[in-house]
Amino acid sequence: MSKSRRDFERYIPYLLILPALSYLIFFIGYPLIQALYLALFPDGRFSMENIDYLFTSPFSRFEEAFANTILLVITIIPIQVAIAIGLAMLFNMKFPGRNTALYMVVLPLTISDVAAGLIWYSLLSSNGFFNKLLINLGLISEPIQFFGYQFRHMEFLAIVLTELWRATAIVFVILFAGLQMISREYIEAAEVFGATVWQRIRYIVFPMLKPSLQAALIIRTLFAFQIFGVVWILAGRDIPVLAGEAYYEQVELKHTGVAAIYALIIALISIVIGYIYIKLFKAKYLEV
Amino acid sequence: MEMNDMSIVKYYLVKILIAGGATIAVLWILTPFIIAILYAFTNPADYYSPNIVLPLRYTFEHVQKLLALGATKAIFNSVAVALMTIGLSFILGLPAGYAFARYIFPGKDSLKLFIVSLRMFPIMVIAVPLVTLYIRLGLSDTLLGVALAHTAMSLPFVIVITSSIFAGVPKELEEAALIFGLDRKGAFLRITMPLALPGLAAAAIFTFIMSWNEVFIASVLTLTNRTLPAFILTSAMAATDFIKFAAGFIMILPAMIFVFIARRYLITMWGITLR
Numbered sequence: 001m002s003k004s005r006r007d008f009e010r011y012i013p014y015l016l017i018l019p020a021l022s023y024l025i026f027f028i029g030y031p032l033i034q035a036l037y038l039a040l041f042p043d044g045r046f047s048m049e050n051i052d053y054l055f056t057s058p059f060s061r062f063e064e065a066f067a068n069t070i071l072l073v074i075t076i077i078p079i080q081v082a083i084a085i086g087l088a089m090l091f092n093m094k095f096p097g098r099n100t101a102l103y104m105v106v107l108p109l110t111i112s113d114v115a116a117g118l119i120w121y122s123l124l125s126s127n128g129f130f131n132k133l134l135i136n137l138g139l140i141s142e143p144i145q146f147f148g149y150q151f152r153h154m155e156f157l158a159i160v161l162t163e164l165w166r167a168t169a170i171v172f173v174i175l176f177a178g179l180q181m182i183s184r185e186y187i188e189a190a191e192v193f194g195a196t197v198w199q200r201i202r203y204i205v206f207p208m209l210k211p212s213l214q215a216a217l218i219i220r221t222l223f224a225f226q227i228f229g230v231v232w233i234l235a236g237r238d239i240p241v242l243a244g245e246a247y248y249e250q251v252e253l254k255h256t257g258v259a260a261i262y263a264l265i266i267a268l269i270s271i272v273i274g275y276i277y278i279k280l281f282k283a284k285y286l287e288v
Numbered sequence: 289m290e291m292n293d294m295s296i297v298k299y300y301l302v303k304i305l306i307a308g309g310a311t312i313a314v315l316w317i318l319t320p321f322i323i324a325i326l327y328a329f330t331n332p333a334d335y336y337s338p339n340i341v342l343p344l345r346y347t348f349e350h351v352q353k354l355l356a357l358g359a360t361k362a363i364f365n366s367v368a369v370a371l372m373t374i375g376l377s378f379i380l381g382l383p384a385g386y387a388f389a390r391y392i393f394p395g396k397d398s399l400k401l402f403i404v405s406l407r408m409f410p411i412m413v414i415a416v417p418l419v420t421l422y423i424r425l426g427l428s429d430t431l432l433g434v435a436l437a438h439t440a441m442s443l444p445f446v447i448v449i450t451s452s453i454f455a456g457v458p459k460e461l462e463e464a465a466l467i468f469g470l471d472r473k474g475a476f477l478r479i480t481m482p483l484a485l486p487g488l489a490a491a492a493i494f495t496f497i498m499s500w501n502e503v504f505i506a507s508v509l510t511l512t513n514r515t516l517p518a519f520i521l522t523s524a525m526a527a528t529d530f531i532k533f534a535a536g537f538i539m540i541l542p543a544m545i546f547v548f549i550a551r552r553y554l555i556t557m558w559g560i561t562l563r
Contacts, residue, residue, distance in 0.1 A: 016387035017399060020380040020443055024406055027414060027440035034417035090309045097310070103551055104314050107321070110543035112501030114517045118524070118536030119324040125529055129323045132341045165320060219408070226410050229503045232521060243412060243504060250416050250508055263413035270410045 032267065038260035050257040059253065065240040065262075072156075072231075072241065073224045076163045080220060081213070083164070084171035089205075092179045109169045116166040117233030121147075124158050147234070155235040162230050167223070171216045178212025179205070218273060225269050242266055321540070328537035332530065350534040357531070359538060362519035365431055369506070369515055370499040372435035374492050377446045380439070382488075385450025386476075390459070403444050411441040415508040422509065429511045437509060438499045446495060453487035454480065490553035493546045500542060 039050050054062040091102055108116065123129050124146040131143035146154040182205060190200050228243035237248060246262035249255040327335070328350060330343035387393075388400055418437055419428065427433035457480050465475035503517035510518055520535045527535075 010393070013387040013391035013393045013396070016383035016391075020384040020447060021399070021403070023380050024403070024440060024443055027437070028406065028409060028411075030421070031414035031417035034420060035413065038417060038420065086309070087313055090306065090313070093306055095303075095306050095310065101310050101314050103547070105317055107317055107544075107547060110497050110501075110547050111540055112503065112517055112543075114503050114520055115501070115536050115539035115543075118520070118532050118539065119320045121529075122324045122327040122533050122536065123320055127335055127338075127529070129327070129341065132338060135338060136341055165317070222408055222410065226412055226504075228412070229517070229521070233524065236525060246412075246416065247504060247507065250419070256416060256419065259416045263416045266410050267413045270408065274405060274408045 032264075035260040035263050035267075038257050039264060042257045050255075050261055053255070053258050054261060060258070061237070061240040061245060065242050065245045066265075068239050069225060069227065069241045069243075072159065072163070072227055073221060075160055076167075077217070077220055077224060079160075079164060080168045080171050081217060083168050084175050084216065085213075087168075087172045088175035088179050091176055106169045106173060108166045109173065111166060113166065113227075113229030114233055116162050117230040120158060120162040120165065121234060124161075149238045152235070152238050155238055158234050159227075159230055159239065162234065163224075163227070166230070167220065170223075171220055174212050174216040174219070175209065178209050182208045218276070222270050222273055225266060225273075324533060324536050324540070328530075328533040330530070330533070335529070350530040351537065354531050354534040354538065357523065357527075358514075358519060359516065359535070362514050362516040363538070365510075365513055366500055366516040368431050369435045369438060370496045372432065373438040373442055373499040374495045376435060376439040377442045377495055378450075378488075378492065381443050381446035382450050384447045385452075386454050386480075388447070388451040389454035390462075403447055406444040407448065411437075412504040414440060415505040418505075418509060429509070429513055431510075431513055431515075434506050434509050434513075434515060435499075437505045438502060441502065441505070442495045442498050445498070446491060449491045449494065450484075450488065453484050453491065456487070457483045487553065490550045493550045497543055497546060501539075 040046055040048075042050060054060050087105065091098065091105070111119070121128070124131075126143040126145060126147075131140075134140045135143065144154070145151045146158045148155075186204050186208075187200055190204055195203070226243050227241055228247065231239055231241050231244055232247070237244065240248075242262055242265060246259045246266070249262065250259035326343055326346075329346040329348065330350075331345035331347055334340045334343040334345055384403075388396065414437060418433070422428040422430075422433050427436070461479050461483070462475045465479045466472070470478060501517065502515075503521055506515040507518035507521055514522065516539065520539065524532050524535050
């Protein structure tokens with residue numbers, strides 16, 4: 001009687017986890033397999049036509065999309081990390097109004113990419129705040145054009161600015177949490193033994209912050225490869241990106257097989273980066 | 289004496305640097321918010337006048353026009369999807385979060401690692417294949433279909449957050465309740481749940497915002513039953529500037545309200561989910 005009861009107790013945690021786990025395996029596993037099928041077996045038989053489409057169709061802008069996505073990632077992330085490190089060190093100090101300022105700085109965490117794109121459109125459009133401010137300060141006489149195919153480079157800049165504004169907070173929160181975990185005792189000990197500010201940063205803060213820094217880097221990189229809303233709002237297809245092409249092929253052209261390939265490419269990139277992440281920080285992960 | 293003067297100068301210099309840095313950071317974040325909100329209500333003449341930097345006269349007509357264009361229905365759809373997502377992901381995620389917080393069992397670490405790493409999975413890629421499945425299941429272009437996909441997106445976060453919330457409720461309280469005659473279920477419902485409730489409410493808000501903000505899956509899975517971001521994405525491109533500003537304002541409104549309500553939990557929660 002009591003033995004079978006204890007046997008049952010042993011299974012309780014598994015029973016509690018099972019529904020969620022099955023749901024996730026189904027909703028992630030099934031689409032991945034289905035995507036492979038859509039991409040490589042368009043009519044029930046193996047065919048390279050969707051892959052050929054990527055490289056040869058006049059509709060396809062695969063190479064551009066791939067290059068733009070990587071270009072955006074390598075432009076945005078180093079600046080974001082630099083700003084976030086500066087902010088994290090700033091907010092790690094005590095000053096009046098710190099908590100209020102902190103809430104304001106993390107506000108963009110709740111803002112969607114679409115909303116961020118629209119917000120920055122109101123700043124940068126030719127009648128927008130930025131242009132009118134500069135004109136009225138006498139710094140420029142004609143508005144600076146940020147939007148339109150012939151101003152693609154400015155569109156790129158607008159996307160970078162919007163992403164810096166929107167997503168730096170994610171990096172900041174991770175680094176800030178990491179800094180807060182560093183015990184003051186280490187730093188005080190270093191002070192007692194006469195370490196300069198720079199030495200304290202170089203030999204104590206930085207090594208202890210390294211796991212958070214790496215985590216922040218990889219999380220941001222993963223999300224950056226999915227960039228879509230900001231680009232679509234600010235530049236449409238003037239600047240094709242991987243996720244944007246997936247959307248365009250699926251929704252506008254109904255090329256489900258091609259859209260599935262884009263989905264698989266994004267998944268593959270993320271899995272590779274994620275794999276590196278898990279390899280590097282396994283111990284860190286298990287603490288959660 | 290000279291040394292002392294130097295250190296006073298240095299002290300104030302550091303103070304000024306900190307104040308300056310914090311001011312710049314706050315302005316950099318807040319200015320776009322303020323401008324976007326003011327422009328959502330600007331009088332068209334003020335917007336087109338080159339000499340008026342900040343609008344002086346305001347009107348509700350842009351927001352009204354946007355709502356009349358179909359945003360009302362889209363807002364309703366978004367709220368419905370978000371509520372269904374909260375319901376589904378909590379029904380599925382809460383028990384799992386509790387199990388990870390309270391039980392020790394073989395395979396716990398690997399299971400947790402698996403779910404935690406799913407947070408990193410680019411969930412948008414499930415949208416395209418789901419279209420085909422949903423046609424077969426009769427779920428294409430339905431709000432439930434979007435909510436099911438959003439649940440897959442938010443579930444790993446809900447499990448991680450709830451597990452950390454339950455872990456924060458002292459186990460001793462539950463054990464005390466068991467000693468005083470409650471069974472495990474009673475202890476959970478009468479002791480752990482009430483103590484975990486504020487955190488769970490914040491987690492629900494977090495889930496709401498995730499679903500409210502998600503655009504890719506929603507635009508791929510719906511055609512007539514668009515959620516707000518999907519509606520904006522497909523119609524804002526062709527709209528006037530004013531409609532875009534109004535759309536931006538409506539998109540950020542719930543997030544701002546929720547941040548205000550849940551501000552105590554905000555940073556901790558993002559800390560948990562992103563770690």
